[in-house]
Amino acid sequence: MSRHQNLRNLDLDDELDDFDGGEDYEYDGLGDGAEELSEEDQENMRVGTIAVREELPPQASHVTDKQIREALWHYYYDIEKSVGYLVSTYAAKPKAQKKSKAQEVKKIPVDEICSKPFSFADFFKDTPWLNVPIERQAILIPPLCPKGGLLGGSSDGAPKISKLQALAAARKKKALEQKSSNTGIEQPMASLSLDQSASGSSSEKTTTGSSSTTTFGTRAFPIRKRKDSNPHEKVPKAPHDREPDLPPADVQMEMEPIDQAEPSAFANTMFSNASSPPPRRFESFFTLPYMNAATPTSTDPFAGPSPDDVVIAAQAKAAGKGGKGPPKTNGQKKVDQIANGVEALKVDDTPKATSKNLDVLAEFKKSKSKNAANFVVIGHVDAGKSTLMGRLLYDLKVVDQRTIDRYRKEAESMGKSSFALAWVLDQGFEERSRGVTIDIAMNKFETEKTSFTILDAPGHRDFIPNMIAGAAQADFAVLVIDASTGSFESGLKGQTKEHALLVRSMGVQRIIIVVNKLDTVNWSEERFMEIQHQVSSFLTTAGFQAKNIAFIPCSGLLGDNIARRSTEAAASWYTGPTLIEELDNSEPIARALDKPLRLTIGDIFRGGVQNPLSISGRIEAGSLQTGDALLAQPAGQKCFIKGLEIDSEPVDWAIAGQNVTVHLSGIEEQYLKIGDVLSSPSSPIQNIKQFTAKVLAFEFLTPMQVDVHRGRLHAPGTIKEIVAVLDKGTGTAVGGKKKPRIVKPGQVVRVVVELDVVVPLEAPARVVLRSNGETVAAGLLE
Amino acid sequence: MLLKKQNIERDGSGTITLFPEEPEDMWHAYNLIAVNDLLRAFAIRRVTTESSTGTTKSERVHTLLTIRVTGLDFDPQAGQLHVSGRVTEENKWVRVGAFHTLDIELRRDFTLEKNEGWDSVSLDVVKEAIRQDKEGVVPAVVMQEGIANICLITEHQTVLKQRVETGIPKKRSGRSADHDKGMVRFYETLLDTLKRHIDLAQKRPLLLASPGFTAAGFKKYIIDDATRRGEKAIMANKDNFLVVHSSSGHLHSLNEVLKSSEVLNKLKDTKYARETRYMDDFMALLRQDDGRAWYGPTEVEKAVEKGAVGRGGGVLLINNSLFRSQEIGVRKRWVALVDKVKEEGGEARVLSSDHESGKRLEGLGGIAAILTFPLEDLDDEEGEGEAVENGVDHEAVI
Structure with missing residues (x-):
């Protein structure tokens, strides 16, 4: 109470004078003093005031009694000093005096002042520039699920008015326009409500409805107004159609009332006198649209406007429309000027695209796209992974005959005719000339049910980091096994085993085993059964469940049992599904749609002339849309989404599980590395230097140097400490308090890993530890 | 390092005067000098004098200082050693107890007296330091796509000279050229950096280590580049560029590099x-x-x-x-x-x-x-823990 009074009575100069002298004390002392003066003090004050009045020179005669009393209080009734102070403060600066006059005016009850034209300058008069008193600052609570804010437009212009001030200006302006009818402020906010949990679709409808009418109706306004992300300026002009009452009325029921329909929050702060209603909580003074969810509900059902008021307001609006609003008074013009200035400031240098503020989750549900599934193709080197996938794509007509013919001709000229199909995926010069897949190749194809992304992994042991990157994106795996004599055996010792263990420890549950090159052993069922027996026993020990393992005999080079059934007589013993049929059996995977955004950068490139910096990667959690701000870790740099692409098609939004290309703005390439993580600025991923993980040892573990891999991310580090051996089933520590000296393969241990550099990692990420070219362990961050 | 003077008693007390000749010697000095030792070396000290009228004059004087060491700071990249301590012998310029940081310099001798006397390990260090048949410095580049560590393997230390990192676009369908271009740019940057640290024409092995074909590609690039520029000395030296396999481009993969038979052939018993x-x-x-x-x-x-x-x-x-x-x-x-x-x-x-x-x-x-014979339970405080662990081991191992 007394604080508000103080605030009201404060003026700029006063405050600046007091600034370095413990202002809090001053305020309190002053407020309390005025109310609780003892009789003696009051007498002193009275006498002193008269004395000062007499002493004051004529040019300072306009000083109010109150100011005199303040001065006296501060100087402890020393009349000389008080006079000196008053003269120097008020007489020297006649402007300040005027302001204090204006203060007197403000004591007029609120209704009266509202009908008068309002000067914008007065409005901010006692708010020191960039030094808003702490009591007036809104407490911003980050929204739970930010949708690219309404305030986002101004977030990076360098010289600008603060958001709060801009908001206040806009609200003031609107309040003036609506002064005849006390239409609620809530409607615009309600229609922009981002609270998707309440009623995603209905509020969505209103948003689109009102915004579309706005675009038609406000042609006369400069188009850049659209860019201004502050909704309050345009929305009051919007409902000029004759039936605006229905949607707002609906909406009003759903939203929580914010009791500020009349006098606005600012008016309250500025104009309320001693008899004005008790001060509200500060949050509600500057209610931001964001805060709908966060603000504590105030349950005054009459705070909002009645439906009648809404209609009246709309009619008034529509009537005003023709005449371009009521004739503007001077004050109003001034307000407009400043508001325009604010807009101009904001529109300048905004490099980022405007956010459409979509409710991505709702959009996603609406879109009803096919199931999407990513699978990684793994196996020992030269098992025929790329050729198999090339055949798959060719048979599904994703790749046309002409391309294949061309590859065949080129491959023949290089003396590698059998590699023609693999060239569909192996496109690098090095890959083709050496006949080895080096990096993950990504290709898409669709069946009737599902749209698949192939991640063709390299089999060579040197490129296992790339394979890890691929497997990290996969929902299930296709393990290709070379059935030809000798190859299977060497493969099982080699990468067949390592890959299978890797994908398992990276969370892949389902695995399809393609027994390839069966044509070289004349489709021998015996061979197939032998392989099936050995591999399935190995996979079950690796932790795959028997129901998630499927075996298919085929020939990648010839195409048997891939898209079509084998026509070979020798292969007639197999009656199970083809590879495509088996792929189609995969069930859709649940994704972390509503978690905060996490996107590991898989590639950084120049997306084109207009997009100098683009990245691609798979969204691991959350969603994003054009215009969103992102935080790139570990650099800690903020950037903005300029555009989004999925499968080379521009889109407005993307969601967890999708492989997306993001065109970025507001960041330099040097801040981004492959393996970095983009996250939402409101809940960013943290950079860490050390972590504890529960890992399954593949090799002997001692405290040693390791490479830590997580998808594309890899960093050197050291196993600092082996904390305990854990029980495989229960995960509890066994072996007492004694720390294990060496960990044998197959044991589950808890280790502490220290990294040489900071990396963005968070539990429950799956990491792979490698050392000397071998995978030594894999597990989960704790 | 040259041994200028040795004056050690039977009980280990006494002084040694050493003369460092090359940056590697700084590393020896770093291992030799310990806290609380007495170190005597040339120093440049700024001395401020105040005249009777109150004007101050500061000048740099060369003087011989003896300090009791309180701290050491070794910069392996620059091969510099800074020893800080307190002066123990007064002279014209410096009082006892004043702080000074001595920069051990090449070709200026220093005298060391061990606080605790010369023990076997420190005498071994001296012996090692003054050994004349030195092994040469071998430069190595440990790399993978987009990352390279240029380092020098000297007899006693591995000095990371520079880390090179460039972004290389990954392979994407229809844009394989991006990747190849990125690789060329990476090689270009790496070669420029390498040349700044190492003389490629020098007749000594240069280790190029990488997983996959990156190192081989880089070797080819070096030779192509030399051919293009007509640098005959580098071309003639190409047999000394050893391509070695390593599992990653991080520096600790050097372990594998030094194990590989190609390297061991060249650098037998270093x-x-x-x-x-x-x-x-x-x-x-x-x-x-x-x-x-x-x-x-x-x-x-x-x-x-x-x-x-x-x-x-x-x-x-x-x-x-x-x-x-x-x-x-x-x-x-x-x-x-x-x-x-x-x-x-x-x-x-x-x-x-x-x-x-x-x-x-x-x-x-x-x-x-x-050990010469097996011992168990060295990490056991109390004996009974062993049985428990052994039992668990059998259970957990598959």
Whole structure:
């Protein structure tokens, strides 16, 4: 109470004078003093005031009694000093005096002042520039699920008015326009409500409805107004159609009332006198649209406007429309000027695209796209992974005959005719000339049910980091096994085993085993059964469940049992599904749609002339849309989404599980590395230097140097400490308090890993530890 | 390093005057000088004098200072050693007790007196330092797509000279050219950087290590580039560019590089190759888990106490960072351990902490031992823990 009074009575100069002298004390002392003066003090004050009045020179005669009393209080009734102070403060600066006059005016009850034209300058008069008193600052609570804010437009212009001030200006302006009818402020906010949990679709409808009418109706306004992300300026002009009452009325029921329909929050702060209603909580003074969810509900059902008021307001609006609003008074013009200035400031240098503020989750549900599934193709080197996938794509007509013919001709000229199909995926010069897949190749194809992304992994042991990157994106795996004599055996010792263990420890549950090159052993069922027996026993020990393992005999080079059934007589013993049929059996995977955004950068490139910096990667959690701000870790740099692409098609939004290309703005390439993580600025991923993980040892573990891999991310580090051996089933520590000296393969241990550099990692990420070219362990961050 | 003067008594007291000749000697000096030693060397000191009228004049004077060491700062990249301490001998310019940081300089001798006397380990360091048949410096590039570490393997340390990192677009359908272009740009940057640190024309091996084909590609690039520019000296030197396999481009992959047969052929019995081998031997034994390999300070100390690190194959691996300890007691403890092992006929190998093998040892607590006979439960305080663990081992291992 007394604080508000103080605030009201404060003026700029006063405050600046007091600034370095413990202002809090001053305020309190002053407020309390005025109310609780003892009789003696009051007498002193009275006498002193008269004395000062007499002493004051004529040019300072306009000083109010109150100011005199303040001065006296501060100087402890020393009349000389008080006079000196008053003269120097008020007489020297006649402007300040005027302001204090204006203060007197403000004591007029609120209704009266509202009908008068309002000067914008007065409005901010006692708010020191960039030094808003702490009591007036809104407490911003980050929204739970930010949708690219309404305030986002101004977030990076360098010289600008603060958001709060801009908001206040806009609200003031609107309040003036609506002064005849006390239409609620809530409607615009309600229609922009981002609270998707309440009623995603209905509020969505209103948003689109009102915004579309706005675009038609406000042609006369400069188009850049659209860019201004502050909704309050345009929305009051919007409902000029004759039936605006229905949607707002609906909406009003759903939203929580914010009791500020009349006098606005600012008016309250500025104009309320001693008899004005008790001060509200500060949050509600500057209610931001964001805060709908966060603000504590105030349950005054009459705070909002009645439906009648809404209609009246709309009619008034529509009537005003023709005449371009009521004739503007001077004050109003001034307000407009400043508001325009604010807009101009904001529109300048905004490099980022405007956010459409979509409710991505709702959009996603609406879109009803096919199931999407990513699978990684793994196996020992030269098992025929790329050729198999090339055949798959060719048979599904994703790749046309002409391309294949061309590859065949080129491959023949290089003396590698059998590699023609693999060239569909192996496109690098090095890959083709050496006949080895080096990096993950990504290709898409669709069946009737599902749209698949192939991640063709390299089999060579040197490129296992790339394979890890691929497997990290996969929902299930296709393990290709070379059935030809000798190859299977060497493969099982080699990468067949390592890959299978890797994908398992990276969370892949389902695995399809393609027994390839069966044509070289004349489709021998015996061979197939032998392989099936050995591999399935190995996979079950690796932790795959028997129901998630499927075996298919085929020939990648010839195409048997891939898209079509084998026509070979020798292969007639197999009656199970083809590879495509088996792929189609995969069930859709649940994704972390509503978690905060996490996107590991898989590639950084120049997306084109207009997009100098683009990245691609798979969204691991959350969603994003054009215009969103992102935080790139570990650099800690903020950037903005300029555009989004999925499968080379521009889109407005993307969601967890999708492989997306993001065109970025507001960041330099040097801040981004492959393996970095983009996250939402409101809940960013943290950079860490050390972590504890529960890992399954593949090799002997001692405290040693390791490479830590997580998808594309890899960093050197050291196993600092082996904390305990854990029980495989229960995960509890066994072996007492004694720390294990060496960990044998197959044991589950808890280790502490220290990294040489900071990396963005968070539990429950799956990491792979490698050392000397071998995978030594894999597990989960704790 | 040259030994200028040695004046050591039987009890280990006395001084040694050394003359550093090359940057590597700074590393020896760093291992030799310990806190609380007396160091006497040339110094440049700024002296401020105040005249009777109150004007001050400061000048730089060259003077010989003796300080009691309080701290050492070694910069391996620049090969500089700064020793800070308090002056113990007064002279015309400096009072006793004044602080000074001596920069040990090349070609200026310094005199050292050990506070605790000269022990066997420090005398070994001196012996090592003044050895004349030096192994040459071998430059190495450990790389993978987009990352390269340029380092110099000297006899006693591995100095990371520079890390090169460029972004290389990954392969994407229809845009394979981006990747190839990125690789060329990476090679270009790397070669420019490499040339700034290393003279490629010099007749000595240059190790190029990478997984996959990156190193081979880089070698080809170097030669192509030299051909294009007509740098005959580099072209003639191409047999010295060794392409070696490593599992990653991170610096610790150097371990693998030094193991590979290509490198061992060229650099047969160099100190770092030897050290790498010691570590590998130890790790192999540790894997057998038969109680003959132990690591960690307390365990190894116990083993030595029991006489297990002695004649007939006992080996003590100790990181020289342990001798650099600021606390005198700690250093003494390790020196005593080394002496005991030597006494019993075992082998004590001091590994350089600035090599990758030394870093591996550091991970194990800086000390490890290969025993002549198996010992169990060195890490046990109370005996009963063993049965529990063994039981669990059988259960957990598949």
